[in-house]
């Protein structure tokens with residue numbers, strides 16, 4: 066298996082959102098966090114020969130990270146066609162060899178039929194539900210995950226652990242790993258007053 070540092074370097078060419086849409090909470094996952102998440106999932110045996118789903122794939126960062134390892138296939142689901150155009154360009158740039166399918170659709174109502182005989186791993190950095198009118202957006206994503214995944218890795222905003230634990234317990238799943246992560250984000254939206262800022266997040270591995 067290649068190193069995490071090598072994966073991070075390969076993901077450094079992934080372009081972010083050209084015109085990020087605030088209503089869809091389009092923040093890109095930085096390459097260091099994406100590499101960390103994918104490398105950890107691979108070490109735990111959750112990538113090789115599995116179907117990897119990236120829900121709310123945006124410009125493809127997590128899907129492409131997984132595709133650089135040895136999954137059976139990768140599927141990226143995204144509502145925004147502009148983001149998917151960039152994801153396609155990114156796939157060419159990254160040059161991963163695993164089959165990747167990009168699907169335009171609502172990740173909370175998965176437009177997919179998945180093979181029964183292969184484990185499904187979800188990687189996702191869903192909208193946090195931080196924008197007014199979009200509260201609990203991550204709950205709808207977790208709900209979709211609980212229906213299709215054997216295991217998932219998801220990024221949530223700081224302070225989500227209690228909510229995630231209770232959601233997972235209700236679904237008879239098991240939260241096996243939790244860690245904090247800091248995003249170093251470039252200015253995305255007009256209402257951000259600094260050119261860069263740090264965002265605290267939490268990452269969870271869940272067995273469903």
Ligand SMILES: C[S@@+](CC[C@H](N)C(=O)[O-])C[C@H]1O[C@@H](n2cnc3c(N)ncnc32)[C@H](O)[C@@H]1O
Nearest residue numbers: 089092093094121122123143144171172190192
């Ligand atoms: C926080 S961004 C993360 C993007 C990307 N996964 C990454 O890690 O860089 C959340 C993404 O979810 C997408 N999204 C929001 N609601 C969605 C939905 N219902 N179905 C599919 N994608 C959605 C947004 O357009 C955005 O690309």
